[in-house]
Amino acid sequence: MEDSRIRDKNVPAGSAVLISPWLIQRHRDLWERPDEFDPDRFDTLEGKESSKCAYLPFSAGPRVCVGMAFATQEAILILSSVVRRYQLEPVLSHEPKPVGRVTIRSDNGIRVRFKLIDNEE
Ligand code: HEM
Numbered sequence: 001m002e003d004s005r006i007r008d009k010n011v012p013a014g015s016a017v018l019i020s021p022w023l024i025q026r027h028r029d030l031w032e033r034p035d036e037f038d039p040d041r042f043d044t045l046e047g048k049e050s051s052k053c054a055y056l057p058f059s060a061g062p063r064v065c066v067g068m069a070f071a072t073q074e075a076i077l078i079l080s081s082v083v084r085r086y087q088l089e090p091v092l093s094h095e096p097k098p099v100g101r102v103t104i105r106s107d108n109g110i111r112v113r114f115k116l117i118d119n120e121e
Contacts, residue, residue: 021056022100030054085089086114 002013011017026034031052032041041047058065065071082088091113096106 022104024054027054085117087117089113
């Protein structure tokens with residue numbers, strides 16, 4: 001709304017400013033071992049603190065995603081029904097190429113092998 005400065009940069013009124021979840025969710029000052037896959041990090045005190053200010057998969061503030069609760073519930077239901085029936089393994093010959101758009105995704109897909117779990121035993 002008015003000319004500002006962010007650190008050493010001039011930001012004229014009317015500029016588009018992008019907060020990158022890619023960077024903030026991997027910031028070494030905010031996350032321990034930021035590049036490791038560790039779902040348990042959200043159960044630690046540090047992880048809970050960081051997730052309040054530096055975990056933005058659905059954005060934040062007045063334009064936060066209206067589907068956030070629905071999408072989270074849906075993901076939990078889908079994942080729990082899939083992993084009950086299948087063992088998932090990455091296809092190591094295929095390397096996903098991450099791209100940052102509104103969300104971070106793979107430009108060339110993510111290949112996963114589904115192995116049916118024999119629940120009869
Ligand atoms: C994993 C799934 C999803 C992710 C990661 C996601 C992420 C996002 C993000 C990053 C924004 C941008 C907010 C901003 O402008 O700063 C957004 C906006 C929005 N999302 Fe989602 N979303 C998801 C699922 C959904 C679902 C299921 C719905 C509807 C049922 C939905 C409806 C919307 C709407 C309407 C907006 C615009 C909100 C506004 O501008 O006021 N999203 N979402």
